Amino acid sequence: MQAILMRGPGGPEVLERQEVAIPAIESPTEILVRLHAAGVNPIDTKLRSRGVLIQDGLPAVLGCDGAGVVEAVGAEVTRFKPGDEVWFCHGGLGGPVGNYADYIVVDSAIAQPKPRTIDFATTAAAPLVLITAWEALYDRARLLEGQTVLIHAGAGGVGHVAIQLARLAGARVCTTVSTPEKAAFVHELGAECAINYREEDLVEVVMDWTQGQGVDVAFDTVGPAVFRQTIPAVAHYGDLVTILDPGPELELREARNRNLRLSLELMLTPMLRDLPLARARQCEILRRCGELIDRGELRIHVSQTFPLAEAAQAHRVLEEGHVQGKLALTVADD
Structure with missing residues (x-):
């Protein structure tokens, strides 16, 4: 699969497209997701420029927010099946787990069904900012x-x-x-x-x-x-x-x-400190926000999207400081 890797901190040019192995399901509660889009957040640019938060976490795939289609499920997964559309905030803090890629493996408890009324790019732009706010x-x-x-x-x-x-x-x-x-x-x-x-x-x-x-x-x-x-x-x-x-x-x-x-407020704490109950609370926030989106009561504004290969350019635009709403990377066609 294609992924955007950073091997060390620096400017946007350290983000390089590479061919890497598709991640494998290792736990019976995990799902493999074929990503369609990834959100781009200020935390991504900070980690790229200053270094990742996970010890020995290089090379790293950035991107905390993702949305896509379930490709395969672990033996104990009952909430999802292949073909289901999901969104989540997971990974992107260091190491190989991040959403600037074609695929990602996440625990099924972390994902939520994707809002029906918005596209993948808009969905992927939303989790981190929604939970934070x-x-x-x-x-x-x-x-x-x-x-x-x-x-x-x-x-x-x-x-x-x-x-x-x-x-x-x-x-x-x-x-x-x-x-x-x-x-x-x-x-x-x-x-x-x-x-x-x-x-x-x-x-x-x-x-x-x-x-x-x-x-x-x-x-x-x-x-x-x-x-x-x-x-x-x-x-x-x-x-x-x-x-x-x-x-x-x-x-x-x-x-x-x-x-x-x-x-x-640091919404990354449950991920950084491995706090399952707090992560479950954040997943419930996503579920409730998804309902608000589908009822037309909550709007996610994406001002610009970039192909996955142009992740470095997305970082440049974000760091200019004039973005209205959110940016997203399109990983696969809707």
Whole structure:
């Protein structure tokens, strides 16, 4: 089969198409999936440039998100049969298991039936961002109906689904964007207020929008500087969740004075630490999101797709920082 391998960290050029053996089912609960598409996420570019997370994990096949058709099943698999369409978040952190390839073997408990109403590329783009946004808003921040939410980078991969999940919970949403085009996009998704961070003062706009109270929940998807900038925009006793390391030099006096609840969200933890119950919870999130997608209540925006052989170019585009929604690799024809 064809796979995109990285043999060492570096720029996009380290991603090379190679011929490798089709993985074999080794456990009676596993399934072999013929991939049709793979999602491209910022974690992929970070692992490519800095090194993988699995010890002795080179050469590696990147790609945490996949969607495809079951080719074969282990002796104890009852949930799926050959020909079933599935999606999942598995692998891509180091070693040979990843979705930038023609095939992957996953445990059947990790996969979910693919949403019926969207294609493989859109499906493959979704798992990591959906689980991240769901856990951040619903599990970490414990979002409630009627609350106000600030979502940073609302036109991005995580941000654009976070807006929708917040609205589905009955919350009011404001978000940050960098262009009028992205502002129009997030309004379509349900955001009431789009803050152009290049031209407007974040705290000033948020306070005006919330009548001086600050938002009940803030979700940082950008990094340390934005995390610090957001603290005075959160209401007293509010929640601030980040998906990134807030950094070693963090002044939390104002956060403490506001009695904020600070939370860290890393959806990769169950995979990195081998936590079966947490992985089962994430699979249930995918199942519920699939239902929302098929009911037309949740939208996944894929702005561009690339053939598997052009994975390096997909990384270049993602690292430019202007992607609206998600990118995906097409591995096989739908």
